[in-house]
Amino acid sequence: MxxxxxxxxxxxxxxxxxxxxxxxxxxxxxxxxxxxxxxxxxxxxxxxxxxxxxxxxxxxxxxxxxxxxxxxxxxxxxxxxxxxxxxxxxxxxxxxxxxxxxxxxxxxxxxxxxxxxxxxxxxxxxxxxxxxxxxxxxxxxxxxxxxxxxKAKTEYILDENGNKTRTEQGNIRQRKVWLVDWDKPxxxxxxxxxxxxxxxxxxxxKKMPDRISEKTLKEQGIELPATKHVGVNNQAEERAEYNELVKEQRSNLSRQENVDEKIVAERRLIALKEHMSFKEKGQVAKLGKELQTYIEIDQLRDKQRM
Incomplete structure (x- = not known):
């Protein structure tokens, strides 16, 4: 894909x-x-x-x-x-x-x-x-x-007669003019x-059916995962942990520029799995199944360095 x-x-x-x-x-x-x-x-x-x-x-x-x-x-x-x-x-x-x-x-x-x-x-x-x-x-x-x-030049601000204008403090008015548009909004x-x-x-x-888009998650109508209510039963701790993970995923998703980027992470994750312990692999698999979303790959790399 x-x-x-x-x-x-x-x-x-x-x-x-x-x-x-x-x-x-x-x-x-x-x-x-x-x-x-x-x-x-x-x-x-x-x-x-x-x-x-x-x-x-x-x-x-x-x-x-x-x-x-x-x-x-x-x-x-x-x-x-x-x-x-x-x-x-x-x-x-x-x-x-x-x-x-x-x-x-x-x-x-x-x-x-x-x-x-x-x-x-x-x-x-x-x-x-x-x-x-x-x-x-x-x-x-x-x-x-x-x-x-x-990259840029200084341009004086002139009046209708072509004379330089000054500020109230007496300084010559000028502005910066970019000569290339590589930094324009x-x-x-x-x-x-x-x-x-x-x-x-x-x-x-090439007669291939695949297509990509630069649009953001919001522009594509992708919903963020919902948190669970933290009750007082014996699953409260588990739900609290889940909610923290969801909040983290929401933060990650807000930085993603396209829903397809989650596939980039999945591909990189495959390469990283050989460096993970059995327990870590299980945690990642469970998280991915529950949230069905992107796992921030840089965080996994940071964990690997520790």
């Missing part, structure tokens, strides 16, 4: 993150970071399929993963700088590896690269039932000569909708 899963995040200096370290983790490559003069290495059992897609005007060195993200960190050198956008995306299991790559690269090219972004792509196939990709995107365009361009929703459209068009071309 085809599923929709696509989450966007920022890789920011203000969060203590590194673009170089992030690229190393996703690609499985050893990358040297100039800022702290150290190598970053995150070995993987299954080597990811990686490649970099360049926009027009990008210099040749941008195809070098290590240099690219070191250059980004050098350019975006403020304490709160955002180095990159990233998104992770589920690939349709109904398609072959080659078809998945073709679908993904066409989408990235038309949606991001053609607008001026560099896309650093890592396709992970650690588990056949959970093919997905991590894509890091640059936040700054390139000039025609291959140098870094501006609603842009992420637009990108998510474009992915659903591209996948569905591909399915239709």
């Amino acid at each position: 085809a599923i929709f899963h696509m989450n966007f995040k920022n890789i920011s200096a203000g969060d203590g993150r590194s673009a170089v370290a992030s690229a190393s983790y996703r690609s499985g490559e050893v990358l040297y970071r100039d800022a702290d003069e150290k190598n970053y290495e995150y070995p993987r059992v299954v080597k990811p399929e990686t490649f970099i897609m360049l926009p027009e005007n990008a210099p040749e060195w941008a195809s070098d993963r290590e240099r690219l993200w070191n250059e980004v960190e050098a350019k975006e050198n403020k304490a709160n700088s955002r180095y990159a956008k990233e998104f992770n995306i589920a690939l349709p299991v109904e398609l072959s590896d080659e078809e998945q790559r073709e679908l993904l690269t066409n989408y990235i090219q038309e949606t991001f690269v053609d607008s001026g972004m560099v896309a650093d792509v890592a396709i992970h196939r650690d588990h056949p039932e959970n093919p997905h990709a991590h894509v890091m995107l640059t936040n700054r365009p390139f000039n025609a000569d291959g140098t870094w361009g501006q 609603g842009k992420v929703d637009e990108w998510r909708g474009q992915w659903a459209q591209v996948v569905n068009q591909y399915f239709e071309l």
Whole structure:
């Protein structure tokens, strides 16, 4: 069954993150970071399929993963700088590896690269039932000569005669004008909708019945699970525990962007079960049966690390 899963995040200096370290983790490559003069290495059992897609005007060195993200960190050198956008995306299991790559690269090219972004792509196939990709995107365009361009410029607010205006305090009035629309409100929703459209068009071309949607649970009319009344009988403790689980699931569901994402978790859960005890497997199975909903996979990972 085809599923929709696509989450966007920022890789920011203000969060203590590194673009170089992030690229190393996703690609499985050893990358040297100039800022702290150290190598970053995150070995993987299954080597990811990686490649970099360049926009027009990008210099040749941008195809070098290590240099690219070191250059980004050098350019975006403020304490709160955002180095990159990233998104992770589920690939349709109904398609072959080659078809998945073709679908993904066409989408990235038309949606991001053609607008001026560099896309650093890592396709992970650690588990056949959970093919997905991590894509890091640059936040700054390139000039025609291959140098870094501006993300925004300052524009003075003029009067009807073309003269600069001032505030009551005497300061010249000005505003920030973005030169790219990558951060405008609603842009992420637009990108998510474009992915659903591209996948569905591909399915239709292949005469496949599957379809996906970027719509939220609420938009799809999915009901949240109800809690049970906590009585005074001997099942009160069990019901209280159940209610806590339901509340947790409600919180998880409110963060999910599509009902199909529960299938992503189920697929990942299969891969994690081999690391769980018999008791843990039983608890997870019981919870899934009772709630018929998504189990937050990150919480399971956290538990595994403890």
